[in-house]
Amino acid sequence: MWNYESRLQYPVNIKKCDLHAAKVIMSQFGGPDGELAAAMRYLSQRYVQPYKEVCAILTDIGTEELAHVEIINAILYQSMRGASVEDIKAAGLDTYFVDHTLGQWPQSAGGVPFTATYLQSKGDPICDLHEDLAAEQKARVTYDNILRLVDNPDICDPIRYLREREVVHYQRFGEALRITQDNLNAKNFYYINPAYDLSCKRSCEKPCTKPSNTTCNKPCQATMDKVVCSKPCEKVMDKVMYSKPCEKPCEKPCEMKYERACEKSCGMKYERPCEKPCEMKYERSGEKPCEMNYERPCEKPCEMNYDRPCSNPCNMNYEKSCQKPCNKGCRRNCQKCCQKCDIE
Amino acid sequence: MCEEKLLRFIDEVSFAVTDIGLYLNTHPCDKCALKYYAKYRELRDEAMKEYAKNHGPLLVDDVDSDCYWTWIENPWPWKGGK
Numbered sequence: 001m002w003n004y005e006s007r008l009q010y011p012v013n014i015k016k017c018d019l020h021a022a023k024v025i026m027s028q029f030g031g032p033d034g035e036l037a038a039a040m041r042y043l044s045q046r047y048v049q050p051y052k053e054v055c056a057i058l059t060d061i062g063t064e065e066l067a068h069v070e071i072i073n074a075i076l077y078q079s080m081r082g083a084s085v086e087d088i089k090a091a092g093l094d095t096y097f098v099d100h101t102l103g104q105w106p107q108s109a110g111g112v113p114f115t116a117t118y119l120q121s122k123g124d125p126i127c128d129l130h131e132d133l134a135a136e137q138k139a140r141v142t143y144d145n146i147l148r149l150v151d152n153p154d155i156c157d158p159i160r161y162l163r164e165r166e167v168v169h170y171q172r173f174g175e176a177l178r179i180t181q182d183n184l185n186a187k188n189f190y191y192i193n194p195a196y197d198l199s200c201k202r203s204c205e206k207p208c209t210k211p212s213n214t215t216c217n218k219p220c221q222a223t224m225d226k227v228v229c230s231k232p233c234e235k236v237m238d239k240v241m242y243s244k245p246c247e248k249p250c251e252k253p254c255e256m257k258y259e260r261a262c263e264k265s266c267g268m269k270y271e272r273p274c275e276k277p278c279e280m281k282y283e284r285s286g287e288k289p290c291e292m293n294y295e296r297p298c299e300k301p302c303e304m305n306y307d308r309p310c311s312n313p314c315n316m317n318y319e320k321s322c323q324k325p326c327n328k329g330c331r332r333n334c335q336k337c338c339q340k341c342d343i344e
Numbered sequence: 345m346c347e348e349k350l351l352r353f354i355d356e357v358s359f360a361v362t363d364i365g366l367y368l369n370t371h372p373c374d375k376c377a378l379k380y381y382a383k384y385r386e387l388r389d390e391a392m393k394e395y396a397k398n399h400g401p402l403l404v405d406d407v408d409s410d411c412y413w414t415w416i417e418n419p420w421p422w423k424g425g426k
Binding site: 046047053055059060 | 416417
């Protein structure tokens with residue numbers, strides 16, 4: 001179930017009509033690597049995911065992508081608002097105008113209508129998560145290209161925000177992939193498709209009749225169930241009988257190498273020691289505090305290449321010609337900025 | 345109220361809130377409808393609070409633990425069996 005919050009995730013206030021910008025930014029609404037495809041991709045993929053962390057990531061990032069669709073449309077609306085027919089013709093937007101006037105319609109910058117072929121939902125967690133990682137990178141490059149093409153600071157500011165979110169989502173999807181692989185056979189991640197084989201009717205459904213403290217020697221009827229559960233399990237029989245991890249809450253702390261036991265006792269209703277890895281990552285690394293002013297404490301070094309919020313020196317390689325910092329306080333990328341400084 | 349009954353109750357009062365909200369979009373001065381909205385919104389708020397306290401959060405805003413992110417612990421609604 002979804003509810004709408006009557007606010008943008010990041011503010012958009014464009015003072016001047018900018019049809020050339022709108023023409024290319026349109027692609028991030030209905031284009032091949034746009035926000036609409038992203039939202040549909042993640043919200044479609046989440047259903048068959050067997051691991052709760054991955055369900056949460058796909059639900060929450062898919063939801064955030066819907067908010068990004070709204071930001072893109074706010075940019076399009078505000079940058080096309082009030083355009084004259086002469087301006088529309090001059091910007092080459094007459095072919096859009098004839099069908100949609102200044103309404104929002106999902107298409108790529110090249111005029112190709114939005115299509116579900118931009119996304120895949122394969123029903124295999126490893127495959128889907130790799131698609132998601134690639135999608136975030138493709139969207140990041142599109143935003144980089146928009147920033148090369150557009151020099152209106154009112155537009156570049158929210159575009160930089162959206163670009164940074166692609167980088168953060170890429171990081172979270174990488175972690176989701178790691179969590180998925182940690183649940184699979186470490187010697188062969190592809191031995192089963194956990195989204196299909198663990199719920200497949202062919203799975204061994206008969207409960208083991210042997211006492212739980214003995215190893216069940218009966219071979220399982222279903223071939224795919226011979227996979228040994230890679231998670232430590234209390235119940236010996238489950239290791240043999242089921243590829244499924246035991247669903248009973250484990251009583252002993254988890255032994256998986258990357259996990260740290262939480263020092264505090266868990267406040268959850270189960271009243272048992274917390275077996276989960278401690279999720280509070282912000283307190284762990286963070287040798288380099290992030291300098292981005294709108295972010296929560298961040299564990300990563302700042303990755304923003306652009307000059308605005310980051311006080312690190314810009315290291316984009318095409319700026320090598322620039323010897324002096326820009327003193328105009330302008331928000332555009334450095335290359336253009338420097339050109340402008342030199343001219344003036 | 346047991347978990348399932350409480351969840352069905354939340355479904356019902358939430359639907360009342362959603363539906364009267366649509367009506368109010370086109371009848372913003374209808375005092376009777378505004379009263380109806382206020383009544384069901386209050387019921388919904390209370391039920392959501394009670395659910396979060398006893399069975400885990402339905403909204404991410406309802407996560408209330410300093411040791412574990414209970415958002416991922418709730419059974420995802422599309423998994424069925426509830």
